[in-house]
Amino acid sequence: MKNIAILVPEQSVLQAIADPQYCFSAVNDFMVKSGGTPLFKVELVGINREVKLNGNCYSVFPNQLLDTATKPDLVVIPALFGDMKVAIEANKAYIPWIKDQYESGTEIASLCVGAFLLGATGLLNGKKCSTHWGFTNLFRELYPEVEVQDGTIITEENGIYSSGGANSYWNLLLHLVEKYADREVAILTAKYFAIDIDRDSQNSFSMFKGQKSHQDEAVKKAQEYIEKKLEERITVNALADEVAVGRRSFERRFKRVTNNSVLEYIQRVKVEAAKRSFETSLKNISEVMFDVGYTDTKAFRTTFKKITGLTPIEYRNKYNKFARMN
Template identity: 75%
Template sequence: MKKVSILVPEHAVLQAIADPQYCFSAVNQFLQSAGQPPLFEVQLVGISKEISLNAGRYSVRPDVLISEVERTDLVFIPALFGNLKEAVEANKELIPWIVAQYNKGAEVASLCVGAFLLASTGLLNGKKCSTHWGFANEFRALFPEVEIQDGHIVTEENRIYSSGGANSYWNLLLHLVEKYTNRETAILASKYFAIDIDRNSQSAFAMFKGQKAHNDSAVSHAQQYIEENIEEKITVDQLADRVALGRRSFERRFKQATHNSVLEYIQRIKVEAAKRSFESSRKNINEVMYDVGYTDTKAFRTTFRKITGLTPLEYRNKYNKQSVG
């Protein structure tokens, strides 16, 4: 049974609390209807027994207090409303608990501008993050050590998930449903909630989609080559030659256009392909490693863990759909 803890912060958007609860509770019903046991224990978690939202128009009674949750598997941070600096300050008591749960192995997901509270924990420093496009500049000013992914629906890095603005958090919910259950259940949920599953099915590559919103044709050509030749050992010199640029000029332009170095981009594309293979195939670690162009087990393991926060074996055991009963 996976424990899902949905935080009930002060200044939260009510729907961003209700929707993940509704989603994962519905998935439990889908599984039971198929003759399978429920997979999720869903709880609302707060710092007090009753929390008023929307200027007192609504009140939410958490199932448990943060002091009563020793360990959980997945933490949701809902979207916040109003002045975000004030909202974060009002919820500073939640920050040590979020950090503690992450350090114990939990995954953490922020919905929309819940990213402001997530970033306040420091867990996003040096990592990428999605949030509502309308708050991106404010986010950059407050958290310069976090790399905002403009226009992205879902960003995933090192057991931390974040979503774009407004209802796009449903794509993150479906992404997590698929990871924890299987593709068929995610499709069923998408139909039930009338959400476009195709937006979610590409979410493992979502961090790269936004990096194509540039006008540098040479960089675009290099990106396309990388993504179409995952199994190859691609070098910076090889790519520079393909687009008829000197190495230094090519690296500068690639970084400017994508916000990633060439090598970092290659690594992320290869790891995302490996993740998908681990999630949906019976291939062993070495087979997947060779499929994405690695021959050095240590290098593959190190790169994979740097990006995902898990070893290849841990990732396969956690997310391989064929292992879910």
């Protein structure tokens, strides 16, 4: 039997505590009903006997405190809520405990922005990590030694697991069920909870806003130029000339402060505009393509799918209800 400790931090998301407990408990129920034995012993582990969440609307009562908890095989860190820096400070007592567990052989799984508390332990330094697509820039700022995986649903490295944004953590839970049980049990669990078991990207959900929380005025000017000239074919040379910076220096500075190359940034801005058009208008693929400065259908389709994980038609049909009706 695997001992699973689900942490109950301050400022955590209630569902990210309840859902893993529900998932592993359901697997136990499946096993018992099929004539087997439970696979998991699930405990809620906290610093205090009562933790109030969601603006004191709910109370969670951990089964165990850190100093009395059974040695876990897996520690689950739920998603945090609110200001990440404040949440990490409120839960700093967990940090040495998590490190001690991992160093003694326990596996660690962070759900969504629970990755911020995991990052504070230093265990992710030099490793890959997934988190909510909307928090990747902040995560990179706080933990520059961690290799954040843009758009990835599940990341696993050396007994440390992390998941993408929001409900993506269900895919990590299914991954863990498959590892600790088998594929058949994981499929049964996926069907029970109506989860797409093999979804591996959160890119179709992400919204690109650019990285502008920097002080490089030349790069900001270039970013604003790109966003205003969607319909044009913009070159790196033209942008460098626009901001009066040498090309090599401009590319280096742009990459450093935005985490994107200039061409990647141009592509992502154009694709984000195309996504909004597909979501809200009845324009056909060619019209949208021309609106965002593409004239080659194959190039547009390839770039769009690389960034979103879906073809333009698939994206429009998924997110525009009027398109589905026609």
